[in-house]
Amino acid sequence: MAIIQHLIVDEWGAHIGKYSERLKVTRGGKTLVQAPLLHLETLTIAGRGVSLSAETVRECTERGIPIFFVSSRGTPYASLYSSGLTGTVNTRRAQLRAIDSSLGLRLALAFSTGKINNQRNLIRYMAKYRRETDPGLFARLQQAADDILDSIIEIERISQYPEVLSGEATIEDLRGEIMGHEGSAAKKYWSAVRWVLPDLYQPPSEAAFPGRQGRSAKDPLNSALNYAYGILYGHCERCLVLAGLDPYAGFLHADRPGKPSLTLDFIEEFRQPVVDRTVIGMANKKVSFEQDEYGQLTQETRRTLAAKIHERLESTHAYEGKRHPLRAIMQMQARHLAAFLRLERSAYTPYEMSW
Numbered sequence: 001m002a003i004i005q006h007l008i009v010d011e012w013g014a015h016i017g018k019y020s021e022r023l024k025v026t027r028g029g030k031t032l033v034q035a036p037l038l039h040l041e042t043l044t045i046a047g048r049g050v051s052l053s054a055e056t057v058r059e060c061t062e063r064g065i066p067i068f069f070v071s072s073r074g075t076p077y078a079s080l081y082s083s084g085l086t087g088t089v090n091t092r093r094a095q096l097r098a099i100d101s102s103l104g105l106r107l108a109l110a111f112s113t114g115k116i117n118n119q120r121n122l123i124r125y126m127a128k129y130r131r132e133t134d135p136g137l138f139a140r141l142q143q144a145a146d147d148i149l150d151s152i153i154e155i156e157r158i159s160q161y162p163e164v165l166s167g168e169a170t171i172e173d174l175r176g177e178i179m180g181h182e183g184s185a186a187k188k189y190w191s192a193v194r195w196v197l198p199d200l201y202q203p204p205s206e207a208a209f210p211g212r213q214g215r216s217a218k219d220p221l222n223s224a225l226n227y228a229y230g231i232l233y234g235h236c237e238r239c240l241v242l243a244g245l246d247p248y249a250g251f252l253h254a255d256r257p258g259k260p261s262l263t264l265d266f267i268e269e270f271r272q273p274v275v276d277r278t279v280i281g282m283a284n285k286k287v288s289f290e291q292d293e294y295g296q297l298t299q300e301t302r303r304t305l306a307a308k309i310h311e312r313l314e315s316t317h318a319y320e321g322k323r324h325p326l327r328a329i330m331q332m333q334a335r336h337l338a339a340f341l342r343l344e345r346s347a348y349t350p351y352e353m354s355w
Contacts, residue, residue: 004035006042006310010072010299012049018056037063044068044234046302066238072296073223074230075215081241088244094341095249095262102167103341105174107265107348108252109159112182113152114269114350119189120148122272125355126196126280137195144192151185171251178252186212193276197221197283207288220289221279223297224305228275229267231309235327236267239334245341266334273353274326278312279305318354 007023009016014027023040025032043060045052045067052067060067061082069078098104127141155178163169190212194201201209201221213222237247240262250261252268282305283289289305290298297305313327324332333351340348 003039004033005039006044006306007033007035007040008044008046008303008306009050010046010302012047014050016043016045016050016052016056018053018059023056023059037065040065042066042068042234042238044070044231044306046070046074046306047072064242066234066241068234068237070230070234072302073215074227076230076233076237079234079237081238091244091338091342092246092249094343095245095338098341099172099249099251100170102164102169104251105164105169105171106159107337107340108171108175108178109155110348110350111252111265111268112178113155114352115271116148116152116155116182116185117350118269118272118353119185120145120152121353121355122276122280123148123189123192125277125353126192128355130196140195141192144188147188148185151181151188154181175252175254193280196280198286200286200288201283218295220291220297221283223291223295224279224282224289224301225275227297227302228279228305228309229271231306232270232274233263233267235313235330236270237263239331240266240337242331243334243338245334245338266337269333269350269352270326270330273317273351274309274312277353278308282308319351 007025009025011027011032014025014032016023016025018024018037019034021037023035023037023043025034037059040063043065057067057080059065061080064082067080068076070076098107123141123145127138127145130138130141158164158174158177161169161174163173194209194211197209199205200207207220209221210219212225213219214226217223217226237260240247245262247260247263249255250263250265253259253261253264255261287304290301292298314325316323316325317329319329319332329351336345337348339345
C-alpha cells in the first residue's frame with residue numbers, strides 16, 4: 001500500500017471511511033485510494049459531493065490530522081482540528097494583547113518585509129538564468145528587483161519613526177502606510193512576472209495573464225495560483241494551530257468576522273518560496289492549466305498542482321545552519337512567532353528564500 005502523507009479527495013460522490021489502520025476512499029462501491037493513518041499528515045476535501053464518516057473525523061482528530069475543506073477554486077472555507085490543540089492559553093493571551101502594543105506592529109513590519117524580500121528574491125532567481133540567454137530581459141528583471149527594494153527601504157524607514165522606536169505606535173496607527181508600500185511592491189513584482197511567461201500567457205492568447213487577480217480570476221494562470229494558495233493556506237493554518245496560536249487574530253491584516261487574519265499574515269512569507277516559484281516554473285515549462293467550460297481548473301490539473309505543491313513543501317532548504325523541508329521550516333517559523341509573542345524571543349525574523 002502506497003505511503004500517502006497528504007490525501008486530497010475531490011471526486012463527486014466519493015466517501016471517506018476508516019477501515020482498520022487506514023482511510024479508504026470509495027465511490028459507487030469501488031475503492032479509489034487507501035491511505036495508511038500512520039503516515040497521513042493532512043486530509044483535504046477539495047470539492048462538492050464528498051462525504052466522510054464520523055469515525056474518520058474522530059480518528060483524524062485523535063491523531064492530530066487536520067481536515068481541510070476548500071472549494072474547487074482553492075478557496076478554504078472550513079477546517080477541523082482536535083479541540084485539545086486550542087488549549088495553549090498563555091500563547092493566545094499574549095497574542096491577543098499584542099495588537100495594542102509595539103509587538104503587533106513589529107510583527108506586521110516583519111511579515112510585510114518578508115513578503116517583499118521574497119518577491120525580490122524570486123525575480124532575482126528568474127533573472128540569473130537569463131543572464132546569457134536573454135541579456136535584455138536579464139537587465140529588466142534586475143531593474144525590477146532594484147525597484148522592489150525601494151518598498152523594503154520605505155518599510156524599514158517606518159520602523160525608525162520616533163513613535164515606533166519609543167513603543168508608542170501600534171499597528172492600527174500605521175497599517176495603511178505599510179500596506180501601501182506592500183501594494184506598490186506587488187505591482188512591480190507581478191509586472192516582472194509577466195515578462196518571463198511564455199507566449200501561451202501573453203496577449204492576444206485566450207490564456208493571457210492579465211496581472212494578479214484573486215477569487216474573480218478566470219484566466220488559467222491566476223486560477224492555478226489561487227488553487228495552490230488554497231493548499232498552502234491549509235498548511236499555514238495547521239502550523240499556527242500546532243504552535244498554539246489563534247489563526248483569526250492577526251496584525252498586518254485587519255480583523256473581520258470570519259477572516260483568518262493571522263493565517264493571511266503568516267502565509268505572506270511563503271507565497272513565493274512555495275507557490276509562485278512552483279506555478280511560474282510550471283508555466284515556463286509550457287504546462288497547460290486546463291479549465292472546464294465553467295472556467296474552473298479540471299480535476300487532473302488540480303491534482304497535478306497539488307502534487308507539485310506538496311513536492312515543493314518536501315524539498316529541503318538551508319535554515320538556521322541546517323537543511324530542513326519547507327513544511328518543517330514553516331512549523332518552526334510558527335513556533336518562533338509564538339515564542340516572540342510570549343516574550344521568549346527578542347525578534348521575529350521572516351523566512352527568506354535563497355535565489
